Amino acid sequence: MRTITGAELKTVLHFRMLIERMRQTFRAGVEVPLRHHHTVQTYGQNDGTLLLMPAWQVNQSIGVKIVTVFPDNGAKDLPAVQGVYLLMDGKTGIPQALLDGNALTKRRTAAASALAASYLARPDSERLLVVGTGALAPELIEAHTTMLPIKHVLVWGRDLAKAKKVASRFHRPKFRIEATSDLEGAVRGAHLISCATLAKEPLIKGEWLQPGAHLDLVGGFTPDMREADDDCIRRARVFVDTREGACKEAGDIVQPMKAGILTEDDIAGDLYDLARGQRAGRRFYDQITLFKSVGTALEDLCAAQLAVEMVLHNDTIR
Numbered sequence: 001m002r003t004i005t006g007a008e009l010k011t012v013l014h015f016r017m018l019i020e021r022m023r024q025t026f027r028a029g030v031e032v033p034l035r036h037h038h039t040v041q042t043y044g045q046n047d048g049t050l051l052l053m054p055a056w057q058v059n060q061s062i063g064v065k066i067v068t069v070f071p072d073n074g075a076k077d078l079p080a081v082q083g084v085y086l087l088m089d090g091k092t093g094i095p096q097a098l099l100d101g102n103a104l105t106k107r108r109t110a111a112a113s114a115l116a117a118s119y120l121a122r123p124d125s126e127r128l129l130v131v132g133t134g135a136l137a138p139e140l141i142e143a144h145t146t147m148l149p150i151k152h153v154l155v156w157g158r159d160l161a162k163a164k165k166v167a168s169r170f171h172r173p174k175f176r177i178e179a180t181s182d183l184e185g186a187v188r189g190a191h192l193i194s195c196a197t198l199a200k201e202p203l204i205k206g207e208w209l210q211p212g213a214h215l216d217l218v219g220g221f222t223p224d225m226r227e228a229d230d231d232c233i234r235r236a237r238v239f240v241d242t243r244e245g246a247c248k249e250a251g252d253i254v255q256p257m258k259a260g261i262l263t264e265d266d267i268a269g270d271l272y273d274l275a276r277g278q279r280a281g282r283r284f285y286d287q288i289t290l291f292k293s294v295g296t297a298l299e300d301l302c303a304a305q306l307a308v309e310m311v312l313h314n315d316t317i318r
Contacts, residue, residue, distance in 0.1 A: 001095045004311055006103030012310035015146040018111045018303060019118070025302040026115075026275035031056050032297045044072035055297035060090040063301040065101055087304045097308045102135075105295070108303040110139035112241055112271065112293050113194060113216045114147045119274045119281030120239060120289040121214035125191035126151045128175075130166075131183070131203060131227070132219060133157035136196040137166045140218070144194060145175055153177040154186045184208055195219055195227040206231025211286035221294050223254040228290070230261050236290035237283070238262065240270050245294040252292050 036052035049069040056062040067083040074080060083101025088094060117125075128150045130137050141153055153175050157163040163179035170177050180186045187193055187208040194216040195204060204215065206229055215236060217227050233256045240246035246253045247264060256262035269279030282289055 002097040002308065002311060002315075004097055004099045004307055006100035008311060009100060009103045009107060009307055012307055012314065013107050013303060015111060015114065015143045018107065018306055019115050019143070019147060021306045022108070022111050022115050022299060022302050023118075023275050025298060026271045028057075029272070030298040030301055031058070035297070040068075042070070042072065044070075046071040053297045053300065055301040056090060057301070058090065061096075061301060061305050062088040062090050062093065063297070063304050065105075065297065065300050067101060085300060085304050087301075087308055097304070097311075099304055099307060104300060104303055104307070106136055106139050108299040109136060109218060109293065109295060110143035111303070112295075112299050113140060113218055113291065114143035116239060116241070116271060116274070116291040116293070117144060117192060117214060117216060118147050120237075120291055121148060121192050122212050122282065122285065124149065125214070127189060127191045128153045129186045129190035129193045130155050130196070131157075131193065132196040133159065133162035133166050134196060134198075136218060138169050140194045140196060140216075141166075141170070141177070144192060144216075145173070148192065150175050150192075154180045154190070156180050156183050156186055192216065197227055198225065199227050200225055202226050202229035202232075204228040204232055206233070206235045209235060209288050211288065213288050214282075215288070215290045217250075217252050217290065217292045220251045220292075221249060223249065223251050225251040226255060228252055230256055230259065232290060233262050236288045237268050238266060239268055239274070239281070239289065239291045241291075241293040241299075242272070242296050243267060243270050245296060246270075246292050249294045250292050 032055045038050040040048040040050050051067040053065040065085045085099040085101045085104050087097045125148045155163040155166045160181050167177045167179050192214045197219040220227050273279035
């Protein structure tokens, strides 16, 4: 069984290839059962959590992401979230590879946002704003600039020094990149705004969005997290990665639904609809669009399959 590290994943999972594979996978469909959620007692202050996220394609591949969340790890200078991905042969069940779960998740999350933007952002989008300075920020920049003709990237964070650090990671890029402390001004000037934060209160105001803007919301993954205000929802044509996940887990969808601002029927479509051509994405040039993702095991399986194919190919030609 092959072990694939995070460094290898970044090398083999080129975004253009991954995004196109993800488009094909959403079009074809994958079996995705509900994830398993288990509380694990510890001798620490907080219990741990074990998450199991399976998915499979008949006669092709079976995969499961195994994630642990141990809040007390911070006191030991360890990340609270750890994960691995196990990929197995769909015909025999034989394990094929064990992949770095954190690196896989970051890569596939950014790819899903860029896939959505290929349908929802203006094709001539040149100005990208990334809100947030965590591990996902560089991935989102790389993914979006791969798919769109971005010429100028701004990075905003609560800590300007961290935003500057994200910008400094890109050497001689095909676009200009810099940090900013002016969130409102950056939003007003952006064609595409991609948010990956842990915000509990909205950061993006709908009144700031220019006609034709696309808003990509990645960070909020619980019902009490929120990155965009109600005006964003009111002004935008709303899409999600999966209806089941977003309508239960995403505060940017759940809270407006509870307030009566958004209904499930108001959600124009998900990535299945877009990939299969069942729903149109952007309908006119000045339309504001919004995409909310919470992640799905389909994306993990898709990325793991491609990574293993590429790694085995590279091993063969060496």
